Amino acid sequence: MCRHLAYLGPPCSPAGLLFDAPHSLEHQSYAPADMRGGGTVNADGFGLSWYVDGAPVRLRRASPLWTDADVPVLARSLRTTAFVAAVRNGTVGMPVLEAACAPFTDGPWSFSHNGMVAGWPHSMAALAGKLPVTELLTLEAPTDSALLWALVRERLRAGEDPLGVVTDLLPSVERAAPGSRLNLLLTDGEVLVATAWTHALSYRETGDAVVVASEPPEPGPGWIPVPEGHGIVARRGSVRLFPIDPDRSPEP
16 A cells, blocks of 8 residues: 655755665565555555755656666755655556656645545545546546545645644545545645554654654664554654544554
8 A cells, every 4th residue: 555755854865765774665665564454565656756946856657666777876866855755556446657656746745645545436526526627637647646635735725734734634534435544745845744544654853854654664763653543743853743633543
């Protein structure tokens, strides 16, 4: 069910977390450790967005990350204060194409969804119907992740607070599609909102840097699991844990 990670902090190369760490995102693409029953490998594409002058620059491919010899070279050439990266394990029946891969971007925002929406697409008909028809007709891909992004993007464009957007959306999707897996990452390069909803998520804060990941890419102390039904909002040098829905009890 996909793997993703995000970084905020002093300028660095994405290559360390994507390729050089013992359990790098590349390693997670073919040997994930905690898929929670949602597939075995993440071979249906990958994506990377990094920030230049406050705006995301994005690269996506529909091929497995481990088959692309150019991306490690590119990643090692970059220095950026924020990036989001993801590898995809597409839900059965959903297309394998570049446009279906996270991160999704708009303006300053980068977005990734790790998981699946139960009962897709019928379960989401009512929520999707609240979007303008043009938004539905121009979805990047006919996937649950692309629809979640459209729902988030519409409210961000209206100037709503990103934390409120995410914390309102997840219970709405859960009510419409019980049992969905909804780990989200959302950042504008300055603030990062991430959720743990029926999937694993951990973070590590070191000085002015914070890394959030489906699976810790490096061993050692400092990685803190995000409890089920909770999320984090992070800035450089600051991480705060919050409950997404106070009535949702943590699962064992």
